[in-house]
Amino acid sequence: MQLTLNEKRLLLELVKTETTTPEEMGIILDRPADSVVQYGGLLSQKGLATVDRSVTTTLSLTTEGEQYLAEGVPERQLYNSFEESASIADLNRHPHAKIGLGWMKRLGWVKIEAGNVIKTGDAAPSPIEIALKNPDAAPADIRKDLLKRGLVTEEESVRYTITITDEGKKLAAAGITLTEETGTLTADQISSGAWRDLSLRRYDITKHPRPVWPGKIHPYQRMIDEMRRILLDMGFTELHGSIIQGAFWNFDALFQPQDHPAREMQDTFHLAGKQELPVGWEKVRDMHESGGDTSSTGWGGKWDPEKAKATVLRTHTTSLSIQHLAAHPEPPVKAFCIGRVYRREAIDPTHLPEFEQLEGIVMDTHVNFRNLLGYLKEFYGRMGFESVRFRPGYFPYTEPSVEPEVYIEGLGWVELGGAGIFREEVTAPWGITCPVLAWGLGVSRVAMLRMGLTDLRELYQSDIDWVRNMPVVQGGRC
């Protein structure tokens, strides 16, 4: 039988004492009591000793209990506050009148006659008062009273006793050699070959290690990186740009009518200062007013260049997409952007004033609506959403528009993002003649679904333990 040095030492001591406590043995073996319990446990697994665990409950005084011990219980304080008798009305002015009176009567210290409280002369210390001095010695019903009055709290303490078995005695009688065991090997022991003569200590593999928390990338960022990787794999160019945008690029260039409520201060963060309009802005104006040279009627009315100069925190990354297209009007263009966007919303579990949006665009001579559905299916499929279906949608800057839905076990069909072909009113002012497929997606929404979050704030004001405990690889995905 393989015993560690510590098990052997414990066994040999047990031969002498038969039974011991970890605390006593700890002193003899010069080991912490916890460790002795562990050695005892190992011996008991081998049938050489038994370890008895007994739980005792001890009572300790609460702050209130301490206070009453020092100043007297309320009934005693009340009792001492008057001479032979007092009227109930007078006593009621005492801070402890409410509890004190009832208890005094119950204990037989006073009697009440015609509205007067009269001392009976017998006011020996009550069981509670006695018990406060030594709660553990109090009888069961008094302990209950102490607990009920919130004067003590219960604490459990665990005691172990370790006893040698007959088999243990037999093994010890057969003789045990105590050779020193080696823990961590030294460089010298390894290189000199001394390790050959050493007894290497065996470790208890049932004991869990202390957790080590590695540095790592945030689970949400890892999901964003996964999306980036998918889009890069699919041949898309990554865009990045300022979070500050002119209303022109954020709204007007996307054919958002100037009186649309989403543009107002209510829904969009406005900033001080004006942004200059880019060269070619007049064509956007014409598009709004009359549809320019296209078959569109436009929105009608007057388009105000001043309104388009307002500065806003971007409400979508589409403002970057259209600027990229305006700068690259020739096909093909395949680009994507994942970036923070801003909406003027009060914070609650499912709404935040800032969150990530993903957007992809494809411009080419022959692309069409079915190709858009193809890109959506491919992207969602690579994200792990196997079933995708499409239903009509509405966005001011796309036509036709579509809302993709993905099937999620337990939730059913869930709307995820929006897509469409950029309206001609959006593309024509910049000389773009090919269709532009576009789709967008709330990245944090995917995170909620993927990570089972109920509160979006967890992503941005993370509990460190949540990040620590979120595995890098989940169900084989990373």
Add this chain to the structure above:
Amino acid sequence: MPVVSLPYNYLERLCGTDRKTIIDHLPMIGSDIERILEDQVDVEFFPSRVDLYSTEGVARAMRGFLELETGEEVYPVSPSSITFSVDENLKEVRPYIGSAVIRDIQLDNEAIISLMGVQEALHWVVGRGRAKVAIGVHDLDKVTPPFRYYGAPVSRSFIPLDYDREMTLTEIMEEHPKGRDYSHIVKDKPVMPLIEDANGNVLSFPPIINGELTRVTESSKNLLLDVTGTDERAVMTALKVLCTTLITAGGRCESVTVNGVVMPDLSPTLRNIDVTSCNKLLGTSFSADEIATILKKMRYGAEKTGDTTVSVRIPCYRADIMHEWDVYEDVAIGAGFGTLEAELPATFATGCEHPIIALASAVRDICSGLGYLEVMPFTLSNEEVMYTRMQREPDPKALHVLHPISEEQTLVRTDLLPLLLDLLRMNKRRELPQRIFHTGDVVSSMQTYQKLALASTHPGADFSEAYATTDALMRELGISYIPAESADPAFIPGRAVDIMVDGKKMGVFGEIHPGVLNQFDIDQPVIGIEIDLHLLFPGQKETKS
């Protein structure tokens, strides 16, 4: 988006089919089902489809989609002698009015609820909260034509809806619930818009409230509609949607002459659709006949006029049809999105990372290799966290939002380190050591650029750790730097270093000042590092906004 309540009984009666079939198909004509209740279904329709804001409108679309009745509905308008005059003094106030008469209508409770629903939705979507368009529906038999739309003084009085006494226009604006909601639209104007009959009875004080006199009840038979506003096209759109809804509900439309113009015009708009370009956009191969059939399902009038052309009559209520592609979309919806097979095209392109994002990825690798955990705080912050608690002067280059929604988010962050300290505060009960980092956008002088910050807290966190970590970071970033004594008040004097690169301050590190820790309510020592990353792009400078 407005939510429309569709009561099953009325909906089934108008559609001629059962509720289950209707509910199953509602999402496919373009709507989100909000909730299915015992006696009604609440549906959110897209803001472009104002014609679907009534049970009548939904029934019309659904009958087509289910092929119970296809093609256009025809809306006859018979002439009447009723006239409206519009005064010049409204020109700068609320110049446009549309009107029509609906006769012989039987409004049961459900039809009245539907009418109020469409009115509310039109007020909201087309009317921009009644500022652009407001609608009044009146019992015609209570008043006497001709009618007059003019600018009245605020001292004019009448009994408004839901009241039993006369009130002046001022009183209505101040006391009536609708007055309080909508008076801001007109209260600064020199005169108030008012509609009166031949005997001086007030029908309406648009855009605020109708008179009690012309209240519509289940016994009302003949209705007068008034639609007032500041945009003629929007006014006419609302009028057309209302008239067609009431015709579908069983009424007969008669015209009204407004300053010599006969209205409403409920005739369709003509467009010729090119079959080839429709198929090209959708990726389909429909024939002209097929497209005509599909469009009839969508309640258009449509005939093939050649192999590649279809002549389309767009119903007057379809205000959303602005461009040919809008019709193409209806071809796709009518065919059913489910019938369009998804297909990837062969657009050749190679993927390309953005250099700024690629750098951020590398920075994350370095920091996680150093044992730091990434966090992703908000970009909106406030002066208190950004500067006061850091014992730093407010940054004059910080970008403030004009109308913050709370005191928590008043500016765009200029630094990242304060946000890390705030996160350490939130996590102060979690196991130590805690080492966290973040890299991301900050804004200064309207320019967006990138920073990196790290913070470490545990009983032994000290200057040496900060120095060693910074040194490793800079080595991995491939930048040589010179340390200089820092005067940054967020750090302990003598335990802080400015990171100098080519004579420019590129960052700072050191032991966070205990005064700062007190303000963040942190009990353990913290070291902090913050580095500007935009200096890593010498050619590229900051991202232009």
